[in-house]
Amino acid sequence: MIAGSSLDSVLLTDLYQLTMLQGYFDRRMEKTAVFEFFVRKLPPKRNFFIAAGLEQALAFLENLRFTPEELDWISSQRSFHPEFVRYLEKLRFSGDVHAMLEGTVFFPNEPILRVTAPLPQAQLVESRLINLIHFQTLIASKAVRSVLISPNKLLVDFGLRRAHGAEAGLLAARASYLVGFAGSATVLAALRFGVPVYGTMAHSFIQAHDDEAVAFDHFARSLPQNVILLIDTYDTEAAAEKVVQLAPKLERDAIKIKGVRLDSGDLADHAFKVRRILDDGGLQDVTIFASGSVDEYVLARLEEQRAPIDGFGIGTHMDTSADAPYLDCAYKLVEYDGMARRKRSEGKVLWPGRKQVFRRYDDTERMIGDVLSLEGDRLEGEQLIRPVMKQGRRLDDPLSLRGARERTLRELKRLPDALKSLDAAPPYSVTVSEAIQDLARRVDARQAQSERQDRQSGKGP
């Protein structure tokens, strides 16, 4: 066991990548391979995806290398031979990447990432590339639903504690900010990505004091710039009354109460009552922030009830994408050594070749349909897949998080209204071009011929 190996390790991969790499190495199969990442289908009740995670994916490719400790471990496994380990020592990612930029709306079977590299390199990176792109795309595609329902509310990611591990917590903060959240409670997301960070107090702060009103006073005087008081520890409305009593005393010391937070019970009911108490107490400027099992469905109900809530902490349901905790995605070989390829396993259709997505818009700049075709085709529409890495180096960065966030907001304006529903809408039109279908027929015919020859000749290897 090597305790020091970090989560960035190139060995955060599936063993079969290494066994296949030795197979490729032994046969010098190092010609150019093309792999594409795509999602096969929409989860129930979803109408589109938002691409996210490219920044982390490219950083992973740029930094790919085996450490001496990792090479030692590989050497210690009897499956791997010394020449192969020496080869791994020098391995770097020197390929090209094309992708949809982060924040782009996309649909099933549209590739959002294409890796073009010597076969072993393009193969080795599969597990972690999927892991990175899948998760942020999953969360971005979930979080954007809350943004669509409550575009004018302050939405804050509260999900770290029940996110699946450290990286999920951190990257969920990034992915939700990318699609329009105001920020996150996760401090590290501020350091790493510049995500604005929000925070108030927990019930324990109240409970550790013998008196709730004293707890409010202490908190306000310690954090005078950001006084948001949690009022549901014992009796929500009684606590709101305490806030009203406290406000003028704090004001004498030039401290303003900014807001209160609800975290349990019927949020709409409490919000109406608390709003009334605050208003009657002259605290019209004090905002109400709510949390506790909030997701886009809860937001929709609260919007319908016109609950007087100014902002929401959205946690577990978003950070785990609870109603659809994974996407049916894949990273598949579509070309090797100049020949288009495709797998034909049952129930899993894959289009061969290097693809491009052409998107058309109507006069009002709304998306009206995509065509999935081959790179180099000259079709109408915006080409969504662009070069982002050349020979292992990122191209000039169109990828900053702030840029991706602005892109998402532009994209949402171009999204057909029907797709903004929380329920499944009639699917958006994605046509597979004649050029791709032709290519698929040729690839299948070639494969069938090879099978026939095998059978006729009784040819084994």
Add this chain to the structure above:
Amino acid sequence: MIAGSSLDSVLLTDLYQLTMLQGYFDRRMEKTAVFEFFVRKLPPKRNFFIAAGLEQALAFLENLRFTPEELDWISSQRSFHPEFVRYLEKLRFSGDVHAMLEGTVFFPNEPILRVTAPLPQAQLVESRLINLIHFQTLIASKAVRSVLISPNKLLVDFGLRRAHGAEAGLLAARASYLVGFAGSATVLAALRFGVPVYGTMAHSFIQAHDDEAVAFDHFARSLPQNVILLIDTYDTEAAAEKVVQLAPKLERDAIKIKGVRLDSGDLADHAFKVRRILDDGGLQDVTIFASGSVDEYVLARLEEQRAPIDGFGIGTHMDTSADAPYLDCAYKLVEYDGMARRKRSEGKVLWPGRKQVFRRYDDTERMIGDVLSLEGDRLEGEQLIRPVMKQGRRLDDPLSLRGARERTLRELKRLPDALKSLDAAPPYSVTVSEAIQDLARRVDARQAQSERQDRQSGKGP
């Protein structure tokens, strides 16, 4: 933005921990606090949980400190004052931890972790402790269902790519091994935890060759110790025939085919056909391994059909706990400064005080009921909560992963049969002792009195 800050950062926390800590610091509230972690309720169709993640939680506590870069960032936020930052610089975790050992079966409202430490320390660690314990417990409790359904099959974690980020992938490998999986495809889990690692080949390996039979041959000669051939890229049964043809040729070079893998289609149907082809070809020893959207429900169907499958790769559904992607868990203050506490927010009941769980067994060593009581009570039964850390240092390690794995297997033997079902069984008996109910009444009375005094005196802070 500080690019270098790692996922181990103490700032992988919620901002409110820092704001509360400043509040505690300003009032010198550093008396002993007791927090407990528990799960409020079972997800649908679940009958018990398996405790996991303690090892990582204790490592987190032992290593807790603020780096100079982190302190610089905190200093740069106008909410925090310099004396507080100097205090953080020296902050370490010096508390005690009591816990159920990893691999222990537990039920709703039973604490599995108790932190006893000066209030700021016990508070600060909340977010990451929940994040660590929640995730591994979630996965262990999911994975064990597959172990119960197919105890004699080789079960391997295949979930890295769709796990939620790097740490989830790595720790899912650990948590599933802990409950009885044979191992994982995730290489880093071998380096970090000594989890046995398994791997075969991907479709891309087949596709990159012009001929499937040649791909099989190349793979077998490159990895002669571990020849498992993926046979569903084009036509599963045709590929099985190729395996039969290939076997004698490899045997001449002393290479044995160990198994084949199915990854799509009707797994039972293919398994029966492939088994027949292999047997007819004299390959009775070649095993069949299956993967592709497998979970405990698929296993149950395949067991019922007596599908001749020897092992399974179980991925996405387990690593995301897809049918229950989070647990309703909490880490709550139950005592401060010698006084038991509890929160009374609607719909979220919490028992006060330091608790112990007493478990009784019948003559055949089956669990027959738990009593949730207070520490120090002298009740019948095994006491499940034990000291594991004293003054910030781990006690002698009863926590090795191998030990936890053996504990789980013992626990499963003691589990009532009804609870092994994939559907919800009548709940296991967990009684709340009279001692706890008494304490709760006293805590509530104390709180109510304090509220009355507030109202009578018009007392504000």
